[in-house]
Amino acid sequence: MTPDRFEPLDPVIHSQVRLAVLSVLIAVKEADFNYLKKETETTDGNLSTHLAKLEEAGYIRMKKSFRGKKPLTTCSIMEKGKTAFSLYLKALESYFPGGIKPV
Amino acid sequence: MTPDRFEPLDPVIHSQVRLAVLSVLIAVKEADFNYLKKETETTDGNLSTHLAKLEEAGYIRMKKSFRGKKPLTTCSIMEKGKTAFSLYLKALESYFPGGIKPV
DNA sequence: CAAAGTACTTTGTATTTCAAAGTAAATATA
DNA sequence: TATATTTACTTTGAAATACAAAGTACTTTG
Numbered sequence: 001m002t003p004d005r006f007e008p009l010d011p012v013i014h015s016q017v018r019l020a021v022l023s024v025l026i027a028v029k030e031a032d033f034n035y036l037k038k039e040t041e042t043t044d045g046n047l048s049t050h051l052a053k054l055e056e057a058g059y060i061r062m063k064k065s066f067r068g069k070k071p072l073t074t075c076s077i078m079e080k081g082k083t084a085f086s087l088y089l090k091a092l093e094s095y096f097p098g099g100i101k102p103v
Numbered sequence: 104m105t106p107d108r109f110e111p112l113d114p115v116i117h118s119q120v121r122l123a124v125l126s127v128l129i130a131v132k133e134a135d136f137n138y139l140k141k142e143t144e145t146t147d148g149n150l151s152t153h154l155a156k157l158e159e160a161g162y163i164r165m166k167k168s169f170r171g172k173k174p175l176t177t178c179s180i181m182e183k184g185k186t187a188f189s190l191y192l193k194a195l196e197s198y199f200p201g202g203i204k205p206v
Numbered sequence: 207c208a209a210a211g212t213a214c215t216t217t218g219t220a221t222t223t224c225a226a227a228g229t230a231a232a233t234a235t236a
Numbered sequence: 237t238a239t240a241t242t243t244a245c246t247t248t249g250a251a252a253t254a255c256a257a258a259g260t261a262c263t264t265t266g
Contacts, residue, residue, distance in 0.1 A: 008119065014119065048215055148247080
């Protein structure tokens with residue numbers, strides 16, 4: 001039983017927006033909705049659904065509070081999310097055996 | 104005008120099957136349908152549509168011939184595909200500040 | 207107080223993915 | 237020799253996904 005050449009890519013992470021969200025949250029530990037919207041360059045609706053998916057998977061946590069009188073959603077990564085992110089990166093590497101080649 | 108933190112991921116490549124196909128074709132220069140099916144661990148129908156997409160984008164070339172009496176589809180990567188693959192990897196790196204290491 | 211803005215969420219549509227079924231020819235079986 | 241099975245794909249329809257327009261619930265501004 002030879003091991004698979006290509007490791008499967010976690011579908012929860014394999015999306016540009018969700019990958020970007022996790023990348024931010026690994027770097028900063030906490031980010032609000034608007035910050036994530038700017039970083040990921042997506043629309044409100046799109047970000048909202050992607051965040052919901054990440055939360056549902058237990059990869060991030062969302063805290064709803066208020067900044068002054070306005071609602072504020074703050075996201076942070078959970079252990080499960082960190083692990084999944086690492087595994088995703090590891091899986092990705094199986095698709096790039098040579099590492100980085102110049103274009 | 105500060106550059107985007109995250110570079111966009113080419114949607115033609117951002118699919119597990121198509122990424123695997125390109126990865127194979129970069130390594131071996133030519134691969135037939137069945138070999139790709141084995142490597143990518145997907146179904147006939149699925150592979151067929153993914154290959155069509157890659158060909159349509161000008162990333163790969165498909166040659167139809169015969170091996171003995173049976174049809175044989177042979178795929179190879181084109182320059183445009185190589186470039187796109189490199190750019191995809193480069194874009195990916197923007198999501199992993201720590202870097203993607205060769206396996 | 208009406209109009210515009212903020213911070214989201216919900217919803218409908220468009221796109222994408224995927225595998226079941228279809229096709230066509232070759233080969234094995236009875 | 238009929239027929240069933242296999243091989244090598246492609247087409248098609250259904251399910252999942254992505255996306256943004258519209259909706260909600262406020263707040264701020266003119």
